[in-house]
Amino acid sequence: MDGEKIPSVSRVRSYLLKKQDEICRGLEAEDGEARFQCLELDGERGGLARPRCLEDGPVLEKAAVNFSHTRGESLPKAATETRPELAGRSFQAVSLSLITHPRNPFAPTSHMNVRFFVASREDKDPIWWFGGGFDLTPYYGFEDDARHWHETARTACSPFGDDVYPRFKKWCDDYFVIKHRKEARGVGGLFFDDLNEGGFERCFQFLQSIADHYLPAYLPLLSRRKNHPYSDAHRQFQLYRRGRYVEFNLVYDRGTLYGLQAGGRIESILASMPPLVRWIYDWSPVAGSEEERLSKDFLRPRDWLTIDDNVDVNREKP
Amino acid sequence: MDGEKIPSVSRVRSYLLKKQDEICRGLEAEDGEARFQCLELDGERGGLARPRCLEDGPVLEKAAVNFSHTRGESLPKAATETRPELAGRSFQAVSLSLITHPRNPFAPTSHMNVRFFVASREDKDPIWWFGGGFDLTPYYGFEDDARHWHETARTACSPFGDDVYPRFKKWCDDYFVIKHRKEARGVGGLFFDDLNEGGFERCFQFLQSIADHYLPAYLPLLSRRKNHPYSDAHRQFQLYRRGRYVEFNLVYDRGTLYGLQAGGRIESILASMPPLVRWIYDWSPVAGSEEERLSKDFLRPRDWLTIDDNVDVNREKP
Numbered sequence: 046m047d048g049e050k051i052p053s054v055s056r057v058r059s060y061l062l063k064k065q066d067e068i069c070r071g072l073e074a075e076d077g078e079a080r081f082q083c084l085e086l087d088g089e090r091g092g093l094a095r096p097r098c099l100e101d102g103p104v105l106e107k108a109a110v111n112f113s114h115t116r117g118e119s120l121p122k123a124a125t126e127t128r129p130e131l132a133g134r135s136f137q138a139v140s141l142s143l144i145t146h147p148r149n150p151f152a153p154t155s156h157m158n159v160r161f162f163v164a165s166r167e168d169k170d171p172i173w174w175f176g177g178g179f180d181l182t183p184y185y186g187f188e189d190d191a192r193h194w195h196e197t198a199r200t201a202c203s204p205f206g207d208d209v210y211p212r213f214k215k216w217c218d219d220y221f222v223i224k225h226r227k228e229a230r231g232v233g234g235l236f237f238d239d240l241n242e243g244g245f246e247r248c249f250q251f252l253q254s255i256a257d258h259y260l261p262a263y264l265p266l267l268s269r270r271k272n273h274p275y276s277d278a279h280r281q282f283q284l285y286r287r288g289r290y291v292e293f294n295l296v297y298d299r300g301t302l303y304g305l306q307a308g309g310r311i312e313s314i315l316a317s318m319p320p321l322v323r324w325i326y327d328w329s330p331v332a333g334s335e336e337e338r339l340s341k342d343f344l345r346p347r348d349w350l351t352i353d354d355n356v357d358v359n360r361e362k363p
Numbered sequence: 364m365d366g367e368k369i370p371s372v373s374r375v376r377s378y379l380l381k382k383q384d385e386i387c388r389g390l391e392a393e394d395g396e397a398r399f400q401c402l403e404l405d406g407e408r409g410g411l412a413r414p415r416c417l418e419d420g421p422v423l424e425k426a427a428v429n430f431s432h433t434r435g436e437s438l439p440k441a442a443t444e445t446r447p448e449l450a451g452r453s454f455q456a457v458s459l460s461l462i463t464h465p466r467n468p469f470a471p472t473s474h475m476n477v478r479f480f481v482a483s484r485e486d487k488d489p490i491w492w493f494g495g496g497f498d499l500t501p502y503y504g505f506e507d508d509a510r511h512w513h514e515t516a517r518t519a520c521s522p523f524g525d526d527v528y529p530r531f532k533k534w535c536d537d538y539f540v541i542k543h544r545k546e547a548r549g550v551g552g553l554f555f556d557d558l559n560e561g562g563f564e565r566c567f568q569f570l571q572s573i574a575d576h577y578l579p580a581y582l583p584l585l586s587r588r589k590n591h592p593y594s595d596a597h598r599q600f601q602l603y604r605r606g607r608y609v610e611f612n613l614v615y616d617r618g619t620l621y622g623l624q625a626g627g628r629i630e631s632i633l634a635s636m637p638p639l640v641r642w643i644y645d646w647s648p649v650a651g652s653e654e655e656r657l658s659k660d661f662l663r664p665r666d667w668l669t670i671d672d673n674v675d676v677n678r679e680k681p
Contacts, residue, residue, distance in 0.1 A: 319642070327416065
């Protein structure tokens with residue numbers, strides 16, 4: 046049995062529901078005023094959706110933290126085409142998905158998704174896997190912020206092996222690419238899918254470690270940047286960069302596109318959309334500006350944990 | 364020869380270049396202040412891109428009117444899969460694509476695209492076709508505006524047969540659907556593709572008739588609504604509705620997705636994006652409001668040319 050307990054949807058579900066509460070409380074506390082609008086929607090055959098969205102806070106212009114538990118007769122074609130062993134199986138999926146859009150342009154947007162799938166068939170063992178990760182999208186780059194984010198990501202991974210962080214960090218860099226811009230969405234973090242190495246218990250512990258490290262990774266950055274003085278030009282740049290987020294989510298993001306095609310609750314799926322977005326035709330930043338530095342220095346895969354301090358001229362003094 | 368002259372890319376190109384000038388002048392005149400930023404980019408083997416974008420006008424918050432002539436060794440897979448006779452052919456495509464995003468929430472967004480393709484192979488006759496149309500997206504519904512738009516569309520089609528308008532009107536209604544919202548993008552207009560019935564000459568005349576009727580269809584609406592008094596609530600609703608435009612263009616629009624995948628000039632392809640957009644979580648209009656009337660009365664396929672005046676309580680008096 047050890048390390049290979051029966052995969053339990055209900056245990057993951059209970060954990061994610063508690064985690065949703067905790068993250069919402071943490072974000073509300075950092076905002077100080079706004080509160081999440083909460084819904085509980087019973088799904089078919091014991092399913093549950095618990096979408097939560099906060100808007101118009103002094104710190105968080107928008108944040109969405111959505112739990113869902115769905116059950117289906119068969120997995121979508123997209124899933125069974127690449128994994129034919131899943132065909133003809135019913136499934137259950139539990140997930141927690143979140144995004145934050147801070148008001149201050151110096152505070153980064155964050156995203157986390159953690160999910161667990163079990164595909165069942167009466168005459169066979171269940172097939173199960175975990176997926177998820179978290180990633181950060183700054184509008185103005187701070188080396189210290191990216192380093193703290195990635196250090197926390199590494200801490201979350203380290204009990205599970207030294208290769209875990211670099212592997213899932215690279216997967217994240219590879220996934221969050223706005224292909225038509227040849228540009229990274231942000232500074233990355235962790236991304237993984239189809240995880241079932243080492244048995245359910247260990248994988249579930251890993252998922253918990255990721256989700257448990259989200260607030261410690263993000264809240265210090267939000268706290269540090271939420272009162273950073275900014276001008277209208279900074280704000281306009283933030284609105285402009287949010288367009289990239291929209292482009293990624295609507296053109297490439299698998300979760301979003303799957304949700305739209307599968308006919309899920311649109312307002313939950315598109316809760317990730319930024320509250321206010323600007324597109325400017327053929328805009329490019331002034332040479333040498335902070336805005337240019339974002340694309341040149343931050344929006345490319347970097348090893349954030351071994352930055353050479355001599356090169357890192359913009360690093361803030363501790 | 365008559366009605367079956369050799370398909371001529373250069374004739375269509377010359378026509379579209381002149382039409383681009385004329386439409387830009389017409390929109391600039393209606394705006395009164397802003398001017399199109401113009402570029403001329405030579406493409407490979409005689410190709411040409413002439414993207415034009417106007418921003419921040421008092422009337423037009425943004426407008427893009429883009430001409431392009433591209434030549435390629437082979438058509439993309441997407442094209443040859445549905446039409447295997449096109450495989451192994453080189454091609455040329457000329458197109459004029461436009462969109463307007465007026466500032467006033469009572470003035471509708473308009474879109475037109477007209478295009479001509481020729482696919483060639485040394486040992487065979489060329490295969491050619493026209494495609495295009497125009498469609499209207501109001502934020503506040505005016506029956507008179509929709510009627511004028513559709514009457515002009517019918518006028519453009521009528522020399523080519525009585526069945527043309529209803530056929531291409533329906534095609535437009537079927538195409539511009541935001542599937543995940545089960546909602547039309549706007550009040551439609553005309554849409555057609557793969558048109559080559561009746562020979563090149565006749566089809567080219569049809570294309571010209573569509574493009575020639577764009578300004579007469581749109582300018583009167585822009586002129587009539589551009590100074591309509593509006594509140595911040597009207598403006599916010601416009602920004603919110605523009606989100607639907609983004610959702611359609613990035614998730615469904617074939618031209619946009621093809622352009623993004625094919626690696627065209629991103630700023631030209633995404634010039635259709637609205638200048639400023641808002642997403643509000645789980646928002647719905649107040650019962651009985653003008654905002655609700657948009658979805659209930661306007662964003663569904665209707666026969667705009669036989670509206671019953673007794674039913675049409677909101678119709679403006681002439």
